[in-house]
Amino acid sequence: MSNENVLEVRDLVTYFFLRRGVVKAVDGVSFDLKRGEVLGLVGESGCGKSLTALSIMRLLPKGGARTLRGAVRLGGENILTRSPRQMREIRGRRISMILQDPQTSLNPVFSVGEQLREAIFRRTRGSKAEVMREAVEALRRVEIAAPDQRIGQFPHQMSGGMKQRVVGAIAVCGQPEVLIADEPTTALDVTIQLQYLKLLKRLQAETGMAILFITHDFGVVARMCDRVAVMYAGRIVECGPVVQIFEHPSHPYTQALIASVPRMSGTVGGRLATIDGQPPSLLDLPAGCRFAARCAHVQARCRDTYPPTVTVAGEHTADCWRLGAQ
Amino acid sequence: MGGFIARRLLQGLVLLVLVATVVFFLGRLTGNPADLMLPEDATAEDRARLIKALGLDGSLMTQYRAFIGSALKGDLGTSLRMRQPAVDVFLSRLPNTLVLIPWALLLAMLVGIPLGVVAALNRGRFLDRASGTIAVLGIATPSFWLGIVLIFVFSVELGWLPSGRMGGPEHYVLPVITLGTFLTAGFMRLTRSSMLDVLESEYVKLARIKGLSETMVIWKHCLRNALIPVLTLWGVFVGNLITGAIVTETVFAWPGVGRLTYEAVIYRDFPLLQAVIILKAILILTINLVVDILYAYVDPRIRLS
Amino acid sequence: MPWLSILVIASMLCMAILAPLLAPHSPIDQTLRDKLLPPFWFEGGTSKYILGTDAFGRDILSRLIYGARVSLIVAGLALTVGGGLGLLIGILAGYRGGIVETILMRLVDAAFTFPAILFALLLAVTMGQGLGTLVIAISLLLWAPFARIIRGEVLALKQRDFVALAKVRGCSEVRIMLTHILPNVLNTFMVLVTLNIGVVIIAEAALSFLGAGIPPPTPTWGLMVSEGRGRIAEAWWVSLIPGLAITALVLSVNLFGDWLRDRLDPRLRQQ
Numbered sequence: 001m002s003n004e005n006v007l008e009v010r011d012l013v014t015y016f017f018l019r020r021g022v023v024k025a026v027d028g029v030s031f032d033l034k035r036g037e038v039l040g041l042v043g044e045s046g047c048g049k050s051l052t053a054l055s056i057m058r059l060l061p062k063g064g065a066r067t068l069r070g071a072v073r074l075g076g077e078n079i080l081t082r083s084p085r086q087m088r089e090i091r092g093r094r095i096s097m098i099l100q101d102p103q104t105s106l107n108p109v110f111s112v113g114e115q116l117r118e119a120i121f122r123r124t125r126g127s128k129a130e131v132m133r134e135a136v137e138a139l140r141r142v143e144i145a146a147p148d149q150r151i152g153q154f155p156h157q158m159s160g161g162m163k164q165r166v167v168g169a170i171a172v173c174g175q176p177e178v179l180i181a182d183e184p185t186t187a188l189d190v191t192i193q194l195q196y197l198k199l200l201k202r203l204q205a206e207t208g209m210a211i212l213f214i215t216h217d218f219g220v221v222a223r224m225c226d227r228v229a230v231m232y233a234g235r236i237v238e239c240g241p242v243v244q245i246f247e248h249p250s251h252p253y254t255q256a257l258i259a260s261v262p263r264m265s266g267t268v269g270g271r272l273a274t275i276d277g278q279p280p281s282l283l284d285l286p287a288g289c290r291f292a293a294r295c296a297h298v299q300a301r302c303r304d305t306y307p308p309t310v311t312v313a314g315e316h317t318a319d320c321w322r323l324g325a326q
Numbered sequence: 327m328g329g330f331i332a333r334r335l336l337q338g339l340v341l342l343v344l345v346a347t348v349v350f351f352l353g354r355l356t357g358n359p360a361d362l363m364l365p366e367d368a369t370a371e372d373r374a375r376l377i378k379a380l381g382l383d384g385s386l387m388t389q390y391r392a393f394i395g396s397a398l399k400g401d402l403g404t405s406l407r408m409r410q411p412a413v414d415v416f417l418s419r420l421p422n423t424l425v426l427i428p429w430a431l432l433l434a435m436l437v438g439i440p441l442g443v444v445a446a447l448n449r450g451r452f453l454d455r456a457s458g459t460i461a462v463l464g465i466a467t468p469s470f471w472l473g474i475v476l477i478f479v480f481s482v483e484l485g486w487l488p489s490g491r492m493g494g495p496e497h498y499v500l501p502v503i504t505l506g507t508f509l510t511a512g513f514m515r516l517t518r519s520s521m522l523d524v525l526e527s528e529y530v531k532l533a534r535i536k537g538l539s540e541t542m543v544i545w546k547h548c549l550r551n552a553l554i555p556v557l558t559l560w561g562v563f564v565g566n567l568i569t570g571a572i573v574t575e576t577v578f579a580w581p582g583v584g585r586l587t588y589e590a591v592i593y594r595d596f597p598l599l600q601a602v603i604i605l606k607a608i609l610i611l612t613i614n615l616v617v618d619i620l621y622a623y624v625d626p627r628i629r630l631s
Numbered sequence: 632m633p634w635l636s637i638l639v640i641a642s643m644l645c646m647a648i649l650a651p652l653l654a655p656h657s658p659i660d661q662t663l664r665d666k667l668l669p670p671f672w673f674e675g676g677t678s679k680y681i682l683g684t685d686a687f688g689r690d691i692l693s694r695l696i697y698g699a700r701v702s703l704i705v706a707g708l709a710l711t712v713g714g715g716l717g718l719l720i721g722i723l724a725g726y727r728g729g730i731v732e733t734i735l736m737r738l739v740d741a742a743f744t745f746p747a748i749l750f751a752l753l754l755a756v757t758m759g760q761g762l763g764t765l766v767i768a769i770s771l772l773l774w775a776p777f778a779r780i781i782r783g784e785v786l787a788l789k790q791r792d793f794v795a796l797a798k799v800r801g802c803s804e805v806r807i808m809l810t811h812i813l814p815n816v817l818n819t820f821m822v823l824v825t826l827n828i829g830v831v832i833i834a835e836a837a838l839s840f841l842g843a844g845i846p847p848p849t850p851t852w853g854l855m856v857s858e859g860r861g862r863i864a865e866a867w868w869v870s871l872i873p874g875l876a877i878t879a880l881v882l883s884v885n886l887f888g889d890w891l892r893d894r895l896d897p898r899l900r901q902q
Contacts, residue, residue, distance in 0.1 A: 057535060059531060059534055059535065062449075062525075088537050088538075088539065089537065090537070091534070091535055091536065091537035092535065092536040092537030092538075093537060096535065096536075097532075097535045099528055099531065099532060099535075101528060104527060104528035104529060105528050105529055105532050106529055106532070107529040107532075107533070107547055107551065108529075108551070108625075108626070108627055109550050109551055109554075109625065109626055110547075110550075111626075118533075118536060118538060118542075119536050122536070122537055122538075154626045154627070156626070156627045167532070170532075170536065171535075174536075174537075341741050341744065341745070344741060345741075345745060348750070349750075349753065352750060352753055352754060352757065353753065353757050354757075462882060462885050462886060462889075463878075463882065465829070465881075465885065466829060466833075466878050466881035466882035466885055467878045467881075468833050468836050468837060468840075468853075468856075468874060468877050468878065468881075469837075470836075470837060470840045470853075470856060470857075470874075471856055471870070471871075471874030471875075471877065471878065474856065474859075474860060474863060474870050474871070474874065475871060475874070477863060478863050478867050478870075478871065482863060482864045482867075561744070562743070562744070565744065565745070565746050566746065568746070569746040569748045569749065572748070572841065573837060573840065573841065576841065577860070587749070587752065588841055588842075590756075591752050591755065591756055591841055591842055591843055592841075592842050594756055596756055596757065599752065599753055599756055600753070602749075603749045603750070603753060606749060607745060610744065610745060610746070611744070614744060
């Protein structure tokens, strides 16, 4: 794993402009994704993780969402300024994405083979037979049994887990440098989730691509990620190597999140830890730290001014006033 | 798939029997239909004779059995006015209507579907609202009036097109436009809403993620899915066209089964009207069945189950 | 706010309600001397008959005004009867479920497949023309769409807690349907009514045009269009003006209905 950054996100801002106000869904997000690593992007629903991914892909939903500023550098160039045509070249070939729900990701009226063929065709213009061979091979790589039979089947003839593998195959057949996985296992059966994660890890080892792994589940983070960024109310509040974060969570939100993951080693009959309160409305964000209302260690200045980014150790950083004093 | 067809066939037959029964009983709801057909000065004997001739003597159930019995043999009564078996009259006029309907359907699709796609792609903007207004106009304009206006403008005032009757291609233009206008609006609205649904779907998002061109995304991924609901309603559409033909054929003096229906109403030719309704029911049910089979074939989710 | 539509609807309503006051002439008196006069802004027209006269010398404007009355009365009655029937069937089918629902919904499906206009025509022939026949005939067109949508609403409603509470309290089914379900579907019902006014007006006009509506000499717009058809070359106004009225009213009602539905219940979009 080299130290080179394959993707650099700097101060990304994407707002929703609605009649009732401005929803600051992504409010200044910055992180680096190194070549060949798996970076987790963790946070609860609605914190802006998916939208960050869509902003990077420049596939914002219709209806008032706009990326206002920021830079997303892929191999040095800022892709936010690319023309739509150039962006289309990048999609599928240099950055790819896996969506959350396998039931709706695949077009129901086309065969799996056809949908793979579309993706493969973007990379090579081989003969029909060659492309078909590659498609079958792609299915084999994601561990689908009897791929030559499956190739002609339609999505509804496959289970959820298998469909998600197909989605994975489609995503990697363009040989991307970056794969964004948006909660890829959330909609799968628990028994299948682990298999899928292992598959992703294997694919990553084979291709050397970097993965931006979006999830709300810290347990998955522990298993999959090399580094993790914790997101809250539109901003990243803590970031660093996984082991560091687990052993020394520095931001109160991260601490609470980790504490709330149920553990096998807890006391029997103990209560599950939860975080009191609700995240702030993205329409009406406070001036200071956004976690202030729910924080057990809140001070006066937390409410007034947004905390600075403090280096905890090496690459581990967190945005909290409590850490400045050290 | 075979089971699907068999089930639909059965449903169709049940429906047909239902329609025939309703027609039968509706016809005899208010006393004896013979009374409606008799002139003012008819004597009691005349009435008795007519009743016997129409088979209206005997209990309701006897009549019903006789009715179904002859129906199964292909006899649906005799037209009072034309003194011919109703079925024969119907069949002789049917081709004239059947020749009109496909054109109206084609017009409606060629104009309505693209308008709907354009509206969906430009949601909320001018093109969307403009097509929406055109669609509402198409629905609000009564087709009988539209036909008359078209005759007035193009036939009377401008003299470009004939005002009625069957004939060469120029005779088809106005009737087809009249018949197809209402349907065009329907296609436009349906395509638009269907496209809007599909445009939001995850698989379209994935198609974009793959980096496919926008044209590919819309024409290949969106349209194919968006047209499926449109296809399911084809049967209803054709049914609407068949009834719409009643008015259109009347306005344009077109010798089809629509005009036949009008004549049956105007001349109070009850046996003919009864037969026409049942035969149209058969026609509509058959078309619905064919459409359902087509739909089952097109949607792989049904074809392969 | 769709002001133009509201204006048109309001004017039609005025015409209908205040017909005797507004109409300059009697709608049925024939003055053969004055037959086929064009509207007053044309040559040969007179301000005595603002919109001209028909083949029997009857004033078009007066007939138009009284025709509005007929259209709205028929629409009101048909919507009440047909819509009401659909409402009841929808509630019954949705709430009872089971075999009752299956049978009723199959009937609804059948009604959707088969065009009701044909039954309407049959009724006109067998029951004779008249207001009653016309209302029943048009009701046949309405009940199925109403029943289907209302039943959908009821299916969702009956899962709600206040229904369970009522059952626990021992309310009879009929009571629950009337006092709990019914008031909650009225919102949807009213929107459906608004959306279907246009359908009813065109159905009435079409039936009248085909000679299955209210018999002459009562002026109805559909009948007026039909009567003017033969003379379209020399007296286009006899047919064109009433048809314009129909189009304007239905257009306004549709636009207003769409606006209303968007405000009250966007779920009903695109039925």
